[in-house]
Amino acid sequence: MAKLNLNREPMPRQDPKLRGKNFNEVALGYSTQQAEAEASRCIQCPKRNCVEGCPVDVDIPDFIKAIRDGDMPEAVRILKGKNSLPGICGRVCPQEIQCESTCSLAKREAPIAIGRLERYVADWERANKKSLNSPIAKPTPTGKRVAVVGSGPASLTAAADLVKLGHSVTLFEALHTAGGVLMYGIPEFRLPKEIVQAEVDFVTSLGVELKLDSVVGKLVTIDELLNNGYGAVFLGTGAGLPMFMDIPGENLNGIYSANEFLTRVNLMKAYRFPEYDTPVKVGKKVAVIGGGNVAMDSARCALRLGAEEVYIVYRRSEAEMPARREEVENAMEEGIQFKLLTNPKQFLGDEQNWVVGMECYQTELGKPDASGRRRPVVKEGSEFVIDVDVVIVALGTTPNPLIASTTQGLETTRRGTVVADEATGKTVKDKVWAGGDIVTGAATVISAMGAGKRAAADIDKYLRG
Amino acid sequence: MYEILLKQDLVPNIHLFKVGVPDVAKKAQAGQFVVIRIDEKGERIPLTIADWDREEGSITIVFMEVGTTTHRLALLKAGDFITDFIGPLGLPTHIDKFGTVVCVAGGFAVATIMPIARAMREKGNKVISIMGARNKALIFWEDELRSVSDQLIVTTDDGSYARKGLVTEPLKELLEGSDTIDRVIAIGPSIMMKFCAKTTLPFGVKTIVSLNPIMVDGTGMCGCCRVSVGGETKFACVDGADFDGHQVDWDLLFARQRIYLDEEKCSFEKWQSQFGGSS
Numbered sequence: 061m062a063k064l065n066l067n068r069e070p071m072p073r074q075d076p077k078l079r080g081k082n083f084n085e086v087a088l089g090y091s092t093q094q095a096e097a098e099a100s101r102c103i104q105c106p107k108r109n110c111v112e113g114c115p116v117d118v119d120i121p122d123f124i125k126a127i128r129d130g131d132m133p134e135a136v137r138i139l140k141g142k143n144s145l146p147g148i149c150g151r152v153c154p155q156e157i158q159c160e161s162t163c164s165l166a167k168r169e170a171p172i173a174i175g176r177l178e179r180y181v182a183d184w185e186r187a188n189k190k191s192l193n194s195p196i197a198k199p200t201p202t203g204k205r206v207a208v209v210g211s212g213p214a215s216l217t218a219a220a221d222l223v224k225l226g227h228s229v230t231l232f233e234a235l236h237t238a239g240g241v242l243m244y245g246i247p248e249f250r251l252p253k254e255i256v257q258a259e260v261d262f263v264t265s266l267g268v269e270l271k272l273d274s275v276v277g278k279l280v281t282i283d284e285l286l287n288n289g290y291g292a293v294f295l296g297t298g299a300g301l302p303m304f305m306d307i308p309g310e311n312l313n314g315i316y317s318a319n320e321f322l323t324r325v326n327l328m329k330a331y332r333f334p335e336y337d338t339p340v341k342v343g344k345k346v347a348v349i350g351g352g353n354v355a356m357d358s359a360r361c362a363l364r365l366g367a368e369e370v371y372i373v374y375r376r377s378e379a380e381m382p383a384r385r386e387e388v389e390n391a392m393e394e395g396i397q398f399k400l401l402t403n404p405k406q407f408l409g410d411e412q413n414w415v416v417g418m419e420c421y422q423t424e425l426g427k428p429d430a431s432g433r434r435r436p437v438v439k440e441g442s443e444f445v446i447d448v449d450v451v452i453v454a455l456g457t458t459p460n461p462l463i464a465s466t467t468q469g470l471e472t473t474r475r476g477t478v479v480a481d482e483a484t485g486k487t488v489k490d491k492v493w494a495g496g497d498i499v500t501g502a503a504t505v506i507s508a509m510g511a512g513k514r515a516a517a518d519i520d521k522y523l524r525g
Numbered sequence: 526m527y528e529i530l531l532k533q534d535l536v537p538n539i540h541l542f543k544v545g546v547p548d549v550a551k552k553a554q555a556g557q558f559v560v561i562r563i564d565e566k567g568e569r570i571p572l573t574i575a576d577w578d579r580e581e582g583s584i585t586i587v588f589m590e591v592g593t594t595t596h597r598l599a600l601l602k603a604g605d606f607i608t609d610f611i612g613p614l615g616l617p618t619h620i621d622k623f624g625t626v627v628c629v630a631g632g633f634a635v636a637t638i639m640p641i642a643r644a645m646r647e648k649g650n651k652v653i654s655i656m657g658a659r660n661k662a663l664i665f666w667e668d669e670l671r672s673v674s675d676q677l678i679v680t681t682d683d684g685s686y687a688r689k690g691l692v693t694e695p696l697k698e699l700l701e702g703s704d705t706i707d708r709v710i711a712i713g714p715s716i717m718m719k720f721c722a723k724t725t726l727p728f729g730v731k732t733i734v735s736l737n738p739i740m741v742d743g744t745g746m747c748g749c750c751r752v753s754v755g756g757e758t759k760f761a762c763v764d765g766a767d768f769d770g771h772q773v774d775w776d777l778l779f780a781r782q783r784i785y786l787d788e789e790k791c792s793f794e795k796w797q798s799q800f801g802g803s804s
């Protein structure tokens with residue numbers, strides 16, 4: 061057997077100094093040579109542990125083998141057979157805690173860069189679309205109709221699977237663009253919108269009908285959908301309600317929820333104001349409160365919009381940050397300043413109601429709490445003020461109550477999430493399934509996709525029942 | 526894409542569109558609003574539903590030219606299309622049999638108060654309406670509002686038509702008069718709503734106002750529209766837009782409406798220099 065190659069192909073990236081000033085993608089993607097070299101490192105072990113680490117069971121060793129053999133159409137076929145959104149997953153999935161963590165080479169600290177290879181395959185397909193025959197065969201229509209609410213990764217996956225099984229599927233999206241958080245939340249420099257759009261177009265090319273500008277609960281209720289010819293409904297409306305801290309001064313001008321800030325920047329393209337007509341306040345000194353992916357994305361957007369200093373203010377230490385490691389490193393490289401073990405007490409404003417400062421406590425870490433992370437404890441008398449002119453609150457989101465409050469007989473938890481069976485996505489309400497962030501609270505793209513997939517399978521079983 | 530079926534210039538700077546949106550028309554209720562986006566590069570702005578025709582499948586909106594989006598909107602004609610038209614959003618106005626209801630409308634809000642006055646009347650209330658405008662040239666729908674009211678009072682700031690003065694003056698007289706006033710609905714510029722609420726406060730008459738903070742999505746996902754009512758933060762797009770005028774923190778509303786003054790000016794100047802000559 062050939063000697064193990066433990067040299068992971070590094071991802072080519074834009075220079076940190078340059079990229080801090082533009083919204084172009086940071087990671088540039090492998091060249092053919094790099095992809096084939098990385099694919100050749102895979103030992104094609106019989107255990108296929110990587111597949112177990114993948115929430116949607118992609119046949120990872122097989123598509124990697126196809127790359128190695130230079131058979132890209134085959135790689136596409138294998139990958140897309142299980143994952144209809146590879147261009148997205150290859151970019152934003154936390155592979156380091158999923159497939160790559162179970163790779164046989166992970167023990168040697170050189171797991172195959174599965175995510176980067178996945179991205180390579182998806183990008184190759186986009187560039188070479190014309191040379192490929194449609195990889196999916198046309199199904200026999202079942203005559204059943206399914207309404208899929210929301211158009212984030214959970215819904216896109218469920219819709220694609222259901223239409224491939226021959227059902228007639230309508231997607232209802234509240235916003236003017238499909239894609240969910242992938243469109244309005246995750247910034248261009250991490251996930252180009254063109255890629256999300258291509259994946260949405262792929263799903264509609266399968267025959268899924270897309271209804272934008274359709275706020276379910278207002279325009280039409282779940283019960284009305286069920287009474288009007290839809291045999292089943294899938295709820296994939298995410299966790300879109302921003303949380304605030306409920307501390308003094310939170311409504312001052314210049315204080316945004318991350319949802320608002322990111323929506324203005326990504327969905328409404330405020331970074332191209334005034335060409336695009338939606339404005340956003342940038343500020344010279346921007347504080348972002350939180351330590352997750354959302355906080356990193358907000359901070360890195362603020363930097364790119366021209367802020368002079370951008371702080372991440374987080375109440376625990378670096379080790380507890382929920383953001384992907386890679387994104388924390390990217391943020392640090394770009395010059396984002398981390399104010400750790402720091403928690404806001406109140407916001408200070410001027411006479412015009414604009415935020416000018418943020419009074420914070422210092423914290424120290426105590427015993428682990430329910431989440432297993434060490435709990436931050438406020439140090440009395442440690443207050444200090446950070447000068448700021450824009451604040452972005454990125455403390456998480458919960459599901460919007462609109463659907464639950466307009467639907468008879470759905471069960472929700474205290475956190476506002478909809479109760480659904482983990483294996484099937486079935487809710488307690490007849491003919492209604494749910495999956496993704498609406499069930500789990502804010503989680504990941506791939507877990508939302510997995511939930512969409514499982515629900516689609518169960519809906520299919522029910523409809524054929 | 527949603528087609529403009531009809532356009533009317535009500536007064537030089539206030540226009541009416543009837544837009545073909547059958548699904549929204551089916552559901553619209555008094556007090557709700559829509560969010561529109563003219564085209565790909567446009568901003569999302571909220572506009573109140575002034576009327577609907579469920580059979581024709583249309584929604585009527587009435588808007589005043591203030592900045593870039595509303596000026597651009599004013600250039601569209603019947604047969605043109607609006608890219609996005611989202612609704613019906615917000616909670617419907619609480620309609621009930623209260624007794625005597627005073628509906629006060631300032632400026633373009635004559636149109637938005639129409640369906641409320643009509644619904645209040647249909648519920649069996651006595652409806653007294655007050656409409657105010659800066660001057661005679663800005664008066665519209667006087668007969669329409671009269672047709673859904675038991676009594677109509679018209680004011681102009683400069684006295685160029687009907688009674689001279691602000692809407693708060695006849696409002697105060699009604700409150701002091703012999704009729705019991707059970708509820709007041711005031712819709713119009715924020716400052717006018719604030720003073721209506723101030724006028725009714727000493728009389729203890731519940732006063733509903735329709736708040737108009739800056740919005741983005743209009744569905745509760747961004748928090749841009751936060752207002753403070755009774756000391757609590759509310760999202761106007763989902764918890765309102767109607768609120769108890771006596772509980773509203775008006776200064777906060779005014780301040781938050783001014784967040785983007787610089788950008789709005791920049792956007793408008795750019796638009797004017799490119800296309801503005803034609804309007």
Ligand SMILES: Cc1cc2nc3c(=O)[nH]c(=O)nc-3n(C[C@H](O)[C@H](O)[C@H](O)COP(=O)(O)OP(=O)(O)OC[C@H]3O[C@@H](n4cnc5c(N)ncnc54)[C@H](O)[C@@H]3O)c2cc1C
Pocket residue numbers: 152153154209210211212213214215232233234235238239240241242245246247274275276277296297298299300322353354357384460462463495496497498502503504505506508
């Ligand atoms: C800034 C940010 C960065 C992130 N980074 C990562 C990352 O790097 N990796 C990762 O794996 N995850 C990341 N996540 C999390 C991930 O994006 C989400 O977990 C995932 O998108 C959830 O998918 P979903 O399909 O459940 O819902 P969403 O993506 O939230 O989509 C829900 C859709 O439903 C629509 N909707 C809501 N209510 C209604 C209604 N009443 N009627 C019609 N439509 C409605 C919404 O408009 C939205 O389009 C990030 C999240 C954010 C906000």
Ligand SMILES: Cc1cc2nc3c(=O)[nH]c(=O)nc-3n(C[C@H](O)[C@H](O)[C@H](O)COP(=O)(O)OP(=O)(O)OC[C@H]3O[C@@H](n4cnc5c(N)ncnc54)[C@H](O)[C@@H]3O)c2cc1C
Pocket residue numbers: 558568569570571572573574587588589590591592593594595596633637736737738739740741766782783786789790793
């Ligand atoms: C619930 C609600 C209902 C409304 N109904 C009507 C109506 O029926 N008819 C009507 O003429 N106007 C209505 N408005 C106000 C209307 O939305 C604004 O006049 C419009 O957004 C101005 O946009 P612009 O680009 O022309 O002006 P800009 O120059 O952008 O702004 C002028 C002023 O309008 C306000 N404004 C700007 N952008 C927004 C926004 N995205 N959302 C809300 N306010 C904004 C700000 O206070 C700003 O200072 C309503 C507002 C709300 C919140």
Ligand code: FES
Pocket residue numbers: 739740741742743744745746747748749750751760761762763
């Ligand atoms: S406008 Fe976004 S929450 Fe109200």
